[in-house]
Amino acid sequence: MKQTVNLKVNGVERSIYVEPNRTLQDALRLDLEMTGTKKCCNDGYCGACTVMLDGVAAKSCLVLAVEAEGKEIETIEGLSHGTELDPLQKAFIDHGASQCGMCSPGMIMSAKALLRENPHPTKDQIKEAIKGNLCRCTGYIKILDAIASVADENEEKEKPKELSLAHSGKKWVGKSVPRVDGREKVTGKAPYVIDMVLPGMLYGEILRSDVPHARIVSIDTSEAEKYPGVLAVITGKDMVGHYGNFVKDETGLAVDKVRYVGDGVAAVAARTQEIATKALSLIDVEYEELPFVTDAEKAMQEGAPQIQEAERNIADHRRVVAGDVAKGFEKADFVYEDRFETTKQAHASMEPHVCIGYWGPSDRITLYDSNQAPFFMRAGISSLFKIPASKIRVNTPYIGGGFGGKSEVDAIHVCSLILSKKTGCSVKMALSRDEEFISSKTRHKEIIYMKTGVTKNGKITARQIRAIVDNGAYTSYGPAVANAQSMLGGAVYRIPNYRYDGYIVYTNTPVGGAFRGFGSPQFTFAAESQADMIAKRLGMDPLDFRRKNLTQPGDTAISGPVLTTNGAEQAMETAAKAIGFEEKRKNEAPYHGVGLAVATHFTSGKYIDMNADFAGATVKVNEDGSVSILSGQIEMGSGVDTALSQIAAEEFGVSIEDVEVAMNDSDSTPPDMGTHGSRSTTLGGQAVYMACQKAKKQIAEVAAVKLDCESEDIIFKDKQVVCKSDPSKAVGLAQLVADMLFDGGKHVIASAHFEAPCSLPDPETGVGDFAMAYSFGTHAASVEVDPETGKVKVLDFVAASDCGNVINPAGAEAQVQGGAVQGIGYSLYEDIKIREGQPINTRFGTYKIPTVMTVPPIRSYFVETNDPRGTYGSKGLAEMGLVPTAPAIANAIEDAIGVRIQSLPLTPEKILEALKEKKEKEKQES
Amino acid sequence: MEYVRPSSIKEAIDALTEFGEGAKLIAGGQSLLAFMKQGMFEPDALVSLSGIPELKEVEIDEDGSLSIGAMVTHTEIMHHPLILEHAPLLAETAGKVASTQIRNMGTWGGNLSHGEPGADPPAALIASNATVKITGPEGTRAIPVEDFFVDYLTTDLNPGEILTHIIVPVQPENCGTAYIKHTIRDNGDLAIVGIGVRVTMDKSRTLIQDARIGINGASLTTIRAKEAEKLLNGNVWDENLLAAAGEQSADACEPLDDAEASAEYRIKMVKVLVRRALKQAIDAAVAEKAY
Numbered sequence A: 001m002k003q004t005v006n007l008k009v010n011g012v013e014r015s016i017y018v019e020p021n022r023t024l025q026d027a028l029r030l031d032l033e034m035t036g037t038k039k040c041c042n043d044g045y046c047g048a049c050t051v052m053l054d055g056v057a058a059k060s061c062l063v064l065a066v067e068a069e070g071k072e073i074e075t076i077e078g079l080s081h082g083t084e085l086d087p088l089q090k091a092f093i094d095h096g097a098s099q100c101g102m103c104s105p106g107m108i109m110s111a112k113a114l115l116r117e118n119p120h121p122t123k124d125q126i127k128e129a130i131k132g133n134l135c136r137c138t139g140y141i142k143i144l145d146a147i148a149s150v151a152d153e154n155e156e157k158e159k160p161k162e163l164s165l166a167h168s169g170k171k172w173v174g175k176s177v178p179r180v181d182g183r184e185k186v187t188g189k190a191p192y193v194i195d196m197v198l199p200g201m202l203y204g205e206i207l208r209s210d211v212p213h214a215r216i217v218s219i220d221t222s223e224a225e226k227y228p229g230v231l232a233v234i235t236g237k238d239m240v241g242h243y244g245n246f247v248k249d250e251t252g253l254a255v256d257k258v259r260y261v262g263d264g265v266a267a268v269a270a271r272t273q274e275i276a277t278k279a280l281s282l283i284d285v286e287y288e289e290l291p292f293v294t295d296a297e298k299a300m301q302e303g304a305p306q307i308q309e310a311e312r313n314i315a316d317h318r319r320v321v322a323g324d325v326a327k328g329f330e331k332a333d334f335v336y337e338d339r340f341e342t343t344k345q346a347h348a349s350m351e352p353h354v355c356i357g358y359w360g361p362s363d364r365i366t367l368y369d370s371n372q373a374p375f376f377m378r379a380g381i382s383s384l385f386k387i388p389a390s391k392i393r394v395n396t397p398y399i400g401g402g403f404g405g406k407s408e409v410d411a412i413h414v415c416s417l418i419l420s421k422k423t424g425c426s427v428k429m430a431l432s433r434d435e436e437f438i439s440s441k442t443r444h445k446e447i448i449y450m451k452t453g454v455t456k457n458g459k460i461t462a463r464q465i466r467a468i469v470d471n472g473a474y475t476s477y478g479p480a481v482a483n484a485q486s487m488l489g490g491a492v493y494r495i496p497n498y499r500y501d502g503y504i505v506y507t508n509t510p511v512g513g514a515f516r517g518f519g520s521p522q523f524t525f526a527a528e529s530q531a532d533m534i535a536k537r538l539g540m541d542p543l544d545f546r547r548k549n550l551t552q553p554g555d556t557a558i559s560g561p562v563l564t565t566n567g568a569e570q571a572m573e574t575a576a577k578a579i580g581f582e583e584k585r586k587n588e589a590p591y592h593g594v595g596l597a598v599a600t601h602f603t604s605g606k607y608i609d610m611n612a613d614f615a616g617a618t619v620k621v622n623e624d625g626s627v628s629i630l631s632g633q634i635e636m637g638s639g640v641d642t643a644l645s646q647i648a649a650e651e652f653g654v655s656i657e658d659v660e661v662a663m664n665d666s667d668s669t670p671p672d673m674g675t676h677g678s679r680s681t682t683l684g685g686q687a688v689y690m691a692c693q694k695a696k697k698q699i700a701e702v703a704a705v706k707l708d709c710e711s712e713d714i715i716f717k718d719k720q721v722v723c724k725s726d727p728s729k730a731v732g733l734a735q736l737v738a739d740m741l742f743d744g745g746k747h748v749i750a751s752a753h754f755e756a757p758c759s760l761p762d763p764e765t766g767v768g769d770f771a772m773a774y775s776f777g778t779h780a781a782s783v784e785v786d787p788e789t790g791k792v793k794v795l796d797f798v799a800a801s802d803c804g805n806v807i808n809p810a811g812a813e814a815q816v817q818g819g820a821v822q823g824i825g826y827s828l829y830e831d832i833k834i835r836e837g838q839p840i841n842t843r844f845g846t847y848k849i850p851t852v853m854t855v856p857p858i859r860s861y862f863v864e865t866n867d868p869r870g871t872y873g874s875k876g877l878a879e880m881g882l883v884p885t886a887p888a889i890a891n892a893i894e895d896a897i898g899v900r901i902q903s904l905p906l907t908p909e910k911i912l913e914a915l916k917e918k919k920e921k922e923k924q925e926s
Numbered sequence B: 001m002e003y004v005r006p007s008s009i010k011e012a013i014d015a016l017t018e019f020g021e022g023a024k025l026i027a028g029g030q031s032l033l034a035f036m037k038q039g040m041f042e043p044d045a046l047v048s049l050s051g052i053p054e055l056k057e058v059e060i061d062e063d064g065s066l067s068i069g070a071m072v073t074h075t076e077i078m079h080h081p082l083i084l085e086h087a088p089l090l091a092e093t094a095g096k097v098a099s100t101q102i103r104n105m106g107t108w109g110g111n112l113s114h115g116e117p118g119a120d121p122p123a124a125l126i127a128s129n130a131t132v133k134i135t136g137p138e139g140t141r142a143i144p145v146e147d148f149f150v151d152y153l154t155t156d157l158n159p160g161e162i163l164t165h166i167i168v169p170v171q172p173e174n175c176g177t178a179y180i181k182h183t184i185r186d187n188g189d190l191a192i193v194g195i196g197v198r199v200t201m202d203k204s205r206t207l208i209q210d211a212r213i214g215i216n217g218a219s220l221t222t223i224r225a226k227e228a229e230k231l232l233n234g235n236v237w238d239e240n241l242l243a244a245a246g247e248q249s250a251d252a253c254e255p256l257d258d259a260e261a262s263a264e265y266r267i268k269m270v271k272v273l274v275r276r277a278l279k280q281a282i283d284a285a286v287a288e289k290a291y
C-alpha cells in the first residue's frame, strides 16, 4: 500500500508517496529526480548508487526508502554548491579519476564517508573503502591517487612526463590538460540517456528466450495486453526486416525461432517499468525445442544442429594468403602447432545499453541513444525502417562506457521505435544487468590453431593460423574481427610466409560483437604465448627470440600493413627493463614469475568491407573569439572531448576554456564513423584540425586586409590574430570575428572531412594496408602463484606503448591503466560461462570484473614515434591498452610455476590441474 | 506490499503471525533486497526489525558469555570493544565480509537467517561454539549455530520466529583462532570456501586439547567438521596431523558446482585451507601473549 515517506536529503525535508518496496535509489532517481545517484546493477555489487546514511556509506539500491526515514541522507548533489566543488570532486578532476563518469558519484560518496570518519587513511584503507565500487574505465589507479591527495596534502603524485609535443613549443597539445567533462561528471550532473525521463514516456521491456534453440510455436500476448498500464505488446510478427553489418541475420525480436538464451521474443510498452516487467510474465510462449550446440568446433561438424541458413553453421570465412606456407615449413628446422582458446568477455560498461525512441506523427524519428556511432545508427535505422536519414535524429549525450559494445543497431532500438510508432509515445528501453551479460554483444570466443615454423636459430619461416571465431547466434562484427586479426597477425614479426583462415561459426550462445581490441587480444594471446613456448623449446631467451623476429620501422608486413613508424622493439626493451625482466628471470623467489608480450593494433581502418574510414568536424568561431566544435566523436570516457578541445585551442591560440565541444546530434554533426577502433583523437582530431585550418583561412583573409599583410603571414596566438613578420600588426580574435559578423557580412564556420589514407584488403589474398597507422606495445607482468590454491596475484605491471606522439599524457596514461585492468580481468576472471545452453554468471556478483583490490601498480611508458599520418604525429591508443595483457600474464605464470595454460581465463583450477599433470609426468619420467 | 516497523520483539512476532506466509522480516535488507530485485523473493509484507532497540545491543551476560543482538551490523562487530576483547575472531571475520557499504547496513542476524552457504560469519561462530537465541509464538529457544542451517538458504527458523541474539560463550584459555576466506577475486565476494577454526592447546603448547572447525561454502550449508576435530583432539600436533585433518574435513563436505568454482576445486581448497587455518590458530595459541 502506498504511503507517505519523509526523507531528509542533503538537509532538505522531502515527502514522497510510494509503495514500501520503493528503494531509496528509485526514490531519489525517480521521485526526487536526483539522478546523480546511479543505477548500474541488480545484485548490489556495483556501488554506483552509494549515498551516505547518517554519515556512513550505503548502497541506496539495498535500502528501502521507508527505512531511510529519520536518517540524514547525503547524495552527490549535496557535495557541491553551485559551481563550487568539494575537494574530493576537485581531486577527481585534477587526477583524471573520472572517465565515462558513471562510477564517479558513487566512488566519491564512498571516499567522502571514509574521510569523514578517518581524514588521513592509508592506501589500504582507501582501497577497502572503495572495494564495493566497480569501475570499468579507469583501472582505479587515478581514483586512488585522487582520494589519497585529499587525505594527505603532502601526497605528491608523480605527474606524467611531458613528452615531445610539449617540448616542441606547443601550448595545449602534448600537455596533461585536465578533462573538460570533469566537472559535469564528478557532480553527477553529466547527462546520460539512462537518467533521462521525457514527458509522457513509456517503459519498454523485452521477454527473452529461456531455451537455447527452439521453434516458436505460438505466442499468446492477450493477458499482457489486458494488463492495466500496458499500451502495446509486439512480437516477431511486428518486425520490419533483417539487419546486420555483414550478414543480415538479425530482426530485433525472433521471428520463427530463438537461437540462444536471451533472444528476444516479445516486447511491451507500459506506463512504468514495474508494469512492463509484470506484463512480460503474462506472455505465454510455446516452444518446440531443438537440439543446440554451444561449441564452435562442434557446430562446424557435419550433422550439427543448424542454427542459421549457413552450411556447417559457417557464416563467413576470411583469409590472408601471403607467400607459400608449405615451402616455409619445409625450410624450418622445427614446426610447432599449438591450440589456444579464449573466452566470451562481456563489455560490462557501467551504463547499460539504453535508448529512448520516439516516432512522431510525420514519420520523424528521434532516438536518444547511448551509442558510440550515431552516424551508423542513423544509417541503420534509415535502411531498416525505410525512413530518409534527414528525418532521423540520433541524439547522444555522454555515454557511460561503451568499449565497442554500443556500436550497432540492437533489439532495443528496433523495439522502442516500433512500440513508439504503435503508441505515439516515446519509449525508453534499457537492458538490465542480467540482459547486459546475456543479450548484449561480447568479445568473440575463439579457438586458434597456430602453426609456426622456425629455424634452429629462432628465425620464423612460416606461420599458419586456423581460427574458429565463435559468432554466437547472430553475426554482428564476426567477419571484421577475423579480418582485423588476420592482417594484424602478420605485423608483429617478420614472417616470410603467412596464411590465416578464420571461420566465423554460429553457436547457440550470446552474440560476439565489437570489443576494445577487436580480434587482437585473442590472436595475441595465441601468438605471444606461443612465442614463449617456442623460445623455451629452442632453449632461447624469450626476448632474444622476439628481437630476432620483430618487424622494424619501414617494413611492409607480409599481411599488408605498412609500418611507417614502429616502436615494437623499443617498447619491448623499455618494458623489459622497467619490470626487471632479465634479473627476475635469473634469480627469482619460488612461485614468482615474470612475463611479457608484444602486440600491435590498428588506428581505425578498413576491415568492415567498406571502402571508407572517415571522420568529420565542423568548427565555428564565435563573435567573442570562442570556438565551438561539432564532431562526430562521442565522449564515452576516452577523453576525446578534451583532446579535440586541445587541438582547437592550439590552432586558434585561445584558451581551452574558450572551446566547447557540442553534444552529438545527427541533425547537425557531420558524417563520422564514430568512436571505436582507437580513432577518436587520431581521425576525429584530424578532422577538427582540418576544419580549424579552413576556419583560420577565412579569418586570415579578412585579417590580411585589415592588417595589411599577406594572409599566409597570419598566425593565431594568445587570442590575437597576428602578422608573423611584423607582430606589431595584430588584432584581437574576438574583435575580428565580431567585425566580420556585424560589419563584414561574414560568419566563420568550416567543415572538414578526413578520409584515412588506407586501403581495403585485396579480395583474393586478404592482404592490405588496411589502416592509416599501427600502434605497438608491450605489457610485462610479474606474478606470484600460490601453488596450493592456484591463485594468481599480479604484483607489478608495466605497459610500454608506441602510439605516435602523445596529445595528452595524463589521458593516455589513463587509457593504458584502464585497458590493462580490463586485460587483467580478461586474463584471470572474465568469461560468460554457458552450461547446457544457459549462461550461468550474469551478474557482477558472479561475472567478475576487476575491483580495486586486484589492481597492481601499473607503470606506463610511452615510446614516441612521430607518425606522418596522424594528428600531430599521433596514433591510436585506447585498444592497445589491453591487447598484450593476457599473454604477458600467462607467460609470467609459466615462469613462476612451469606450467603453460593455453586457454583463458587463467583460473586457479586450471593452474592446479596443470601442476598435477606436470608432477605426474615428472614422476613417470623419473 | 505492507510494511510495519514494530518496536518490540513481541510486536514483531505478532505482525509476522498476522501477515502469515507471505511476510518476511527485514533486517539490514542487504540480502533481502538483492533477492527481491532479482525476483527470487516476492514478499507481500515486510516486518522491519530496525525499530527494536534491544536487538542492537552487545552485552556480557551473567554467565560471562557475550550476547550480540541480531541487528548488530558487520561494521559494529568489527569495532565493538566487547567483541574485540572476548571474541576477536568475530571481529576479524566481520572485516572480511563484503564491502564497506554492505557491512555498514548488513547484520549478523540477517546473515545467519539468510542461510547463504558462502557467507562468512557461520564458520567463525561454529568455531566459537556459539548458539543462537530464537523467539517465536511458542516462546524462546536456543540452538547451537551448527544446527541452525538446514539446507541451501534454509534455516531452522519456523514461521513467526525471530533470531534475536547470538550467544558466544567465554572462550577457553590458551586458544587461538583463524578465519581464512578464499575467493577468486577478493573478499568482496562470497567465499568459495571459508574456514573458521579455534584450537585450544594444553600447557605443553604442543598438545591440542580441543579443536573446532567450521566450513563455509563447501556444502549446501555451513558445516562443522566433527570427525576432523576428533582426529586432532588429544594429540600432539605436527604438519601431518593438520594435513590429515584437512583431508578428513573434505570428507565431510558435499560442495556445489557453480559459476564460481567446481565441486572438486572446493574440496581441494578445504584440504589446503583447513590445514593452513589450523596452523595459524595454533601459532596464535602458542604465541607468548596467549598465555
Ligand SMILES: Cc1cc2nc3c(=O)[nH]c(=O)nc-3n(C[C@H](O)[C@H](O)[C@H](O)COP(=O)(O)OP(=O)(O)OC[C@H]3O[C@@H](n4cnc5c(N)ncnc54)[C@H](O)[C@@H]3O)c2cc1C
Binding pocket: A043, A044, A045, A062, B024, B025, B026, B027, B028, B029, B030, B031, B032, B033, B034, B049, B070, B096, B097, B098, B099, B102, B105, B106, B107, B108, B109, B110, B111, B112, B113, B114, B118, B119, B120, B121, B157, B161, B162, B163, B164, B187, B188, B189, B190, B191
Ligand atoms: C554485494 C553483496 C556482497 C556480499 N558479500 C558477502 C560476503 O562476502 N560475506 C557474507 O557473509 N555476506 C555477504 N553478503 C551478505 C551480507 O552479509 C548481508 O548483509 C547479510 O547476509 C544479510 O544481512 P541483512 O541484515 O542485510 O539481512 P536482510 O537482507 O534484511 O535479511 C536476510 C534474510 O534473513 C531474514 N532475517 C533477517 N533478520 C532476521 C532475524 N533477526 N530473524 C529471522 N530472520 C531474519 C530476512 O527475512 C531475509 O530472508 C553480501 C551481500 C551483498 C549484497
Ligand code: FES
Binding pocket: A038, A039, A040, A041, A042, A043, A044, A045, A046, A047, A048, A049, A050, A059, A060, A061, A062
Ligand atoms: S545499483 Fe546499487 S550496487 Fe549497483
Ligand code: FES
Binding pocket: A097, A098, A099, A100, A101, A102, A103, A104, A134, A135, A136, A137, A138, A350, A400, A401, A637
Ligand atoms: S569512469 Fe568508472 S565506470 Fe567509467
